[in-house]
Amino acid sequence: MRVELKRAVYEENDRLAREINEELRSRGIFTVNVLGSPGAGKTSLISRLAEALAPDRLSVIEGDVASDIDTRALRALGIDAYQIETGGDCHLNAPMIRAVLGKMRVPDGAWLFIENIGNLICPAEFVIGEDLKLVVASVAEGSDKPYKYPAAFAKAAACVLTKGDLAEAVGFDEAFFKSGLASVAPNAPLFPLNGRSGDGAAALAAWLRLARGTCGAPAEGPRLEGG
Numbered sequence: 001m002r003v004e005l006k007r008a009v010y011e012e013n014d015r016l017a018r019e020i021n022e023e024l025r026s027r028g029i030f031t032v033n034v035l036g037s038p039g040a041g042k043t044s045l046i047s048r049l050a051e052a053l054a055p056d057r058l059s060v061i062e063g064d065v066a067s068d069i070d071t072r073a074l075r076a077l078g079i080d081a082y083q084i085e086t087g088g089d090c091h092l093n094a095p096m097i098r099a100v101l102g103k104m105r106v107p108d109g110a111w112l113f114i115e116n117i118g119n120l121i122c123p124a125e126f127v128i129g130e131d132l133k134l135v136v137a138s139v140a141e142g143s144d145k146p147y148k149y150p151a152a153f154a155k156a157a158a159c160v161l162t163k164g165d166l167a168e169a170v171g172f173d174e175a176f177f178k179s180g181l182a183s184v185a186p187n188a189p190l191f192p193l194n195g196r197s198g199d200g201a202a203a204l205a206a207w208l209r210l211a212r213g214t215c216g217a218p219a220e221g222p223r224l225e226g227g
Ligand SMILES: Nc1nc2c(ncn2[C@@H]2O[C@H](COP(=O)(O)OP(=O)(O)O)[C@@H](O)[C@H]2O)c(=O)[nH]1
Pocket: 036, 037, 038, 039, 040, 041, 042, 043, 044, 045, 118, 162, 163, 164, 165, 166, 193, 194, 195, 196
């Protein structure tokens, strides 16, 4: 009974997500779902990409359990951002995106970045209308995260590794991280990014432009159990 209910929730979510994706695509909007732990550097990444993707237009949906801190920070940089406060839910879902899109004016042809709730478990289970997912991991979280949270990494089209400037201080084992990533997401490229200086943002922006140009692939790989 519980399994059936869960399946029904996923099916309804997936149906709405497909509908949202088709609508956005029909307006030339390319949508990126950004996953990562709290503090991994998701908001920094988005603000750096806003610079690197200029002069393209860019809109952002910020997901948080509480507060509009990130939305205010992005707006202060002149970035068009809207907040979803889930009030406790650990992930965004398609109905939430549908509701906030009704209040937004995402320009035709824009990039739409959606910062998901900070964790590597629940956000991996829900499609929300994206063309692709990016997973952000910081060296400060340790090198074992692809092994422990395989779904978040497996479903991402690319992985962004932040805070490389802290690698030595935290004893980050890059080879171990890379082989974990390769084992769950063999096709996902890895982009180092410094969210403070912006180093690495240009390479990621160039890859995103390429992905956008060739996008016709499904939004994600097979569903894996996270945890
Ligand atoms: N040292 C260092 N700090 C970073 C880097 N990227 C982000 N930060 C800092 O990490 C903290 C969390 O970043 P934020 O983008 O808010 O993470 P989010 O919670 O995933 O959105 C902030 O204080 C950022 O300035 C980085 O590459 N190096």
